[in-house]
Amino acid sequence: MKPYSYKNLFDLQGKTAVVTGALGILGKNFCRGLAEFGADVAVVDLDQQNTEAFAEELTDKYGIKSIGVACDVSSPESVASMVERVSEELQGINILHNNAASKSKDLDAFFAPYEEFSIDQWRDIMSVNIDGMFLVSQAVGKQMIKQGKGGSIIQTSSIYGIVAPDNRIYEGSYYLERTINTPAVYSASKSSVIGLTKYLATYWAPYGIRVNSLVPGGVQSGQNETFVGRYSNRVPMARMAQPEEMVGALLYLASDASSYVTGQQIVVDGGLSVW
């Protein structure tokens, strides 16, 4: 530990962070936050060219080391080679933000009513949203244990992992060029993230590896006015989140500011889950 200074609690210099789903609406903001506090960042997402381009942007803006790594988190081989490359090129891994989730390639199947929902679609989403968390935490956790210096793992859940959606808010919704809803597979996968987090928190506590969940509420990202209005009516703070508003909680969980916090959920939802 550095000499105790509250001002330095959030300092991430000398640490390497892996962020999965790094090119998404939230992922890019998470990477920027970690980089601004001094961490070297591995930008992990599906497309090589785009991860490299964003890594370059981070290096230019924040002066940290960053690499882009294409990785499908649902593939054990892909995850193993990602962890090997990051550990080598960025000298180990201290922070993992397990954040990737699938919006599905087949939106008709993804938004199908529960009664018609196919097992193929269910498995497809689970393979990223929860199998992916298992594979990446397993590979990175092993690496952290090998390094012997502890670490912090943050896994992104969702309010729909802790409360059920109010289906009335989707009437008249329009997003991703269609009417939307929150399918059960999403809720089930995001509840599982919390279960996995608690399990790993106790399992790896002896190694000084902390594991926590970040639980975002609905983020405004191009949904139509009807949906934004209906969603906001359910929220004590009467609005959706902006993507940047998720970053503070991540920095808290990633850094020594939360050195005695493990197995918890930080819910960033404007109070939605409170009433």
Ligand SMILES: NC(=O)c1ccc[n+]([C@@H]2O[C@H](COP(=O)([O-])OP(=O)(O)OC[C@H]3O[C@@H](n4cnc5c(N)ncnc54)[C@H](O)[C@@H]3O)[C@@H](O)[C@H]2O)c1
């Ligand atoms: N946006 C919200 O309103 C909201 C609310 C609650 C929780 N969340 C959660 O926050 C996290 C980030 O959400 P977002 O809004 O940025 O989502 P997003 O869809 O914009 O980004 C997800 C990213 O994950 C990547 N990805 C998908 N499948 C992958 C795979 N197999 N391997 C590697 N990468 C893969 C995608 O390419 C994409 O860049 C997700 O876990 C999501 O469930 C989001």
